Amino acid sequence: MYPSDGFRELDRQECLRLMARVPVGRIVHTRHALPAVLPVNFSLDHDGGVLLRTAAASELVRAVDGVVVAFETDEVDAAAQSGWSVVVTGRAAVVTDPTEHARLFQVGPRSWAPSPEEVFVRIAPELITGRELVGGRSVYGTRLAF
């Protein structure tokens, strides 16, 4: 993302491998012209797309359907002063095709409390970027101090 800062960029495969380790990521979008960000659980589609599952009437659907969003995941080990961060950026869309919806019932994220009125939101993997957060420094040159 900021190559001049000189931190190790992760290739696409590394990014997807790391994302698969964590159950929750953060969806980043705009609301009332301000940045909005919130943790949600997700699963990864075969091509790196991010799959969310939400109530059809939820604010999330209204906020992100058809909009370019970022989806960030990370793991930071404060004791080891290391970690990584991966961001998938792309347009989010409610899955409307019945065949796709049925497929996602198999491979998509699970519901803890299933509801009859749920939809899947898919974030297209238009851009996948990742950085290793090297001990002592983040990718912006900030010092990770623990």
Place this chain on the structure above:
Amino acid sequence: MYPSDGFRELDRQECLRLMARVPVGRIVHTRHALPAVLPVNFSLDHDGGVLLRTAAASELVRAVDGVVVAFETDEVDAAAQSGWSVVVTGRAAVVTDPTEHARLFQVGPRSWAPSPEEVFVRIAPELITGRELVGGRSVYGTRLAF
């Protein structure tokens, strides 16, 4: 943030108390018209302002100085299906006043590898919002499935 979803909002004091538990948050801003998000370590100022410490020439400074950003922290316990998320939104600015800079040397975030060319960036606590992520559901009505 989305009150109609009915999840427990956290008051300001709760938000600040929770933020103080974690060493790292995520700064959310815009870069080339796309959302950008990255983990950084931080400390909290007395009024809830978020303090970052970075190399003066870093991309971070160029990207956020004078810009409204969001700073998100969270803890999600997948096993317990619970957690929280707090977002501080406000204008970020490099601290230029020498007295303030000296103060922040005392109370601001530490450097693991100090550099002579460092600045503090302060995110003003113009808006502090927090949500409890209730087991099984996130604030958007997505089902947290673990």
